Amino acid sequence: MLETTNERAAMPAVPAATGRSTSNGSAQRRRAGRPSAALLDKAGITAAALELVSRKGYEGLTMAALAKALDVAPSALYNHVASKQDVLLLVEDHLMSLVDVSGFEAGPWEDAVRTWAWSYRDVFAEHTPLIPVIAVLPVTDAPQTLAMYETVSKGFSDAGFPQERIVPAIVALESFIFGSAYDVTAPEDIFESGSMADSTPHFTAAVHSSAASGAAGQAGKEGGRQADTAFSMGLDALVSGLGALRGRAEYL
Amino acid sequence: MLETTNERAAMPAVPAATGRSTSNGSAQRRRAGRPSAALLDKAGITAAALELVSRKGYEGLTMAALAKALDVAPSALYNHVASKQDVLLLVEDHLMSLVDVSGFEAGPWEDAVRTWAWSYRDVFAEHTPLIPVIAVLPVTDAPQTLAMYETVSKGFSDAGFPQERIVPAIVALESFIFGSAYDVTAPEDIFESGSMADSTPHFTAAVHSSAASGAAGQAGKEGGRQADTAFSMGLDALVSGLGALRGRAEYL
DNA sequence: GCTAATAAATGAATGGCATTCATTTAGTGG
DNA sequence: CCACTAAATGAATGCCATTCATTTATTAGC
Structure with missing residues (x-):
């Protein structure tokens, strides 16, 4: 398939005009060396x-x-x-700009946190392979990420959070959000115990009972419905539990 | 290095005795074919x-x-x-047997959940690459995992949780635990904003203030201290928030 | 305006990786 | 006793990230 090496010596200085205008996606060998206009950034x-x-x-x-x-x-x-990891970092930082922090600019803290958390989870549910990257990424290299943290920190501060509790509270919420993003991608039947159901009566009963109460509608393969219920429950608990910390001092 | 193909025809039926007793780790080419006693399981x-x-x-x-x-x-x-993924599954299931569920056999639900959650987090903080595997792993293939869920489910049931809320509550806690396991491995200075500190005053202040209140002791590279504070805060919130669900019905 | 340094592209390795396949040998069931 | 299956070796295979020598263009310094 690959044609056998001529065309290099042939046609010495065709200006090549404005690159590939032949409308075919990719053909048209480019010759080596730095191009007049950079192709990449x-x-x-x-x-x-x-x-x-x-x-x-x-x-x-x-x-x-x-x-x-x-x-x-x-x-x-x-x-x-510098590396593929570097590409993942770029993607990650871009995605952070899609997270909705608008709630923190006005309105009650509880609503802002909920809006932020749901949108944060939804964005990364589609990008779970980035989660291990984020968890270790220094914010210095990620301006959008940093911008998000700034807005959220200000929101917490304005809501009356004491300085030293803001970061731990955000980290706790983020941990829950990342973990929950994985849930969204899990198959619906992940908890089906199959042949060993006899030996796990409590768990089996609990699984069936929660499936029954949640799945009134259509049965898609993705565990969105179940994941949403769990996320909602956990988020309520965190919001009320963390919200209560605005006042006394215990965690130091 | 690799010696050039003889030894196949040579020495036709040396019994090879009880394998490698020569005390060197690995040398001593084994000849092809099924061995008398299986080497692997x-x-x-x-x-x-x-x-x-x-x-x-x-x-x-x-x-x-x-x-x-x-x-x-x-x-x-x-x-x-069947695959490397299969190996990871085996490892994952083994690790689940190390999670401490003993608290659910006696004593108050709150204490049991705390003990379970801390040990669960600690086990997987050392094994974060397994987290994406767990999140999608059907419990059928994982007997130890199933056993853990059974004990925990029973504990929730005994504590007065209504059937249909047990699974979502466990999933919410697990999500928080997995996310928190990543935190443990993050570098301590992950939130240092460096050159852009000027443009993120609230966040920068919050970071320094939480670092100051937490890090009285030695400064190791791993962010254990900060991660523990956040985990403790989030766990308290979840335990009290979820614990309150034992009674009324809202999530169906 | 020349020239040295630097930037941005190609193309040909390189080495590591999981996985597959043909082959050999050893137990096992009919 | 013989066919089948199980469990090993060893030699590919193909993919993947990354590196390096080379070519060409732009830019900075004299």
């Missing part, structure tokens, strides 16, 4: 990575596939990012 | 995987390394497990 890489993920999922996000989407050789990416 | 594979992880971490857990630890060719593993 971080924003473009981020956008291509996001689009690739939305089409093929995270298994489909390989450096080779990303390069192909950008019509570039894989090694070219390394002039702009 | 799931328990052995699980144990070797755990030991390998504790020595080299999860990056060190490769099928090749696992095979070498068991003094076996990599392909031999596939007679006992």
Whole structure:
């Protein structure tokens, strides 16, 4: 398939005009060397990575596939990012800008936290492979992430939280949110005990009883319904429990 | 290095005695074909995987390394497990047996949940790469996991939880636990905003204030201290919030 | 305006990885 | 006794991230 090496010596200085206008997606070998206008930058890489993920999922996000989407050789990416992890960081930071923090600008703290938490969970439920990345990511390298924390911190502060409790409270909420994002992707029948149901009567009964009360509607494969119930319960508990901390001092 | 193909025809039927007693770890080429006594089984594979992880971490857990630890060719593993994911499942289920559910057999529900949650978090803080695996793992394939759920479910039931709220409550707690396990592994300075500190005054102040109140002692690299504070706060909130659900009906 | 340094691309390795397959040998059931 | 199955070896296979030498273009300094 790959044609056998000529075309390099041939046609010495065709200006090549404005790149590929032939409307076919990718053909048209580009010759080596720095192009007049740069083909890549971080924003473009981020956008291509996001689009690739939305089409093929995270298994489909390989450096080779990303390069192909950008019509570039894989090694070219390394002039702009140091590693694949670096690409994931770019994606992660972009996603943070999609999290809804608008509630913190007005209205009661409880409502703001709820809005923020639900949108945060929804964004990352579609991107669970990033969660291990976030958990270790220094905020310095992530301006959008930092911006989110600033807004949320201010919201907590304005709501009367003592300084030293703001970060732990946010971390606790975030932990719950990340864990809950995984739930959304779990299969609905994950708790079906099958053949060992006899030896686990309490659990089996609990599973059936919760499935019965929740699943009035359609039975999709994704465990959205169950996950939503658990998220709602946990979030209520956290909001009221953490909200009560605005006042006395215990955690120091 | 690899000696060049003889030894196959040579020495036709040396009994090979009881395998490798030469006390050197691994040398002594084994000849192909089924051995008299099986070298591998799931328990052995699980144990070797755990030991390998504790020595080299999860990056060190490769099928090749696992095979070498068991003094076996990599392909031999596939007679006992279908994939590497399968190995991770075995490890995961083994770890579940280390989670402390003893509190549910006697004493107040609140204490039992706290003991369970702390030990659950501590076990998986050392094994965060398994968390994505657990989240999707059907309990049928995981007897220890199922056993844990049975004990916990019974504890909730005995404490007066209505059937249909038991599973969501456990899921909410687990979500928080998994998310918190990641925190433990995060670097202590993850929230240092560095050069952009000026543009994030509230967050920067909150970070410094929580660091000041928590870190009276030694400054290790791992964020154990901060993570513990957040976990403690969140767990208190969840325990009191969820505990209050024993009675009225709202989540159906 | 020349020239050295730097930036951005290609293309050809490299090494690690999980997994598969043909082959060999040893037990097992009819 | 013989066919079948189980459990091992060893040699591929294909994918993947990353590196390196090379080519070409732009930019900074004299």
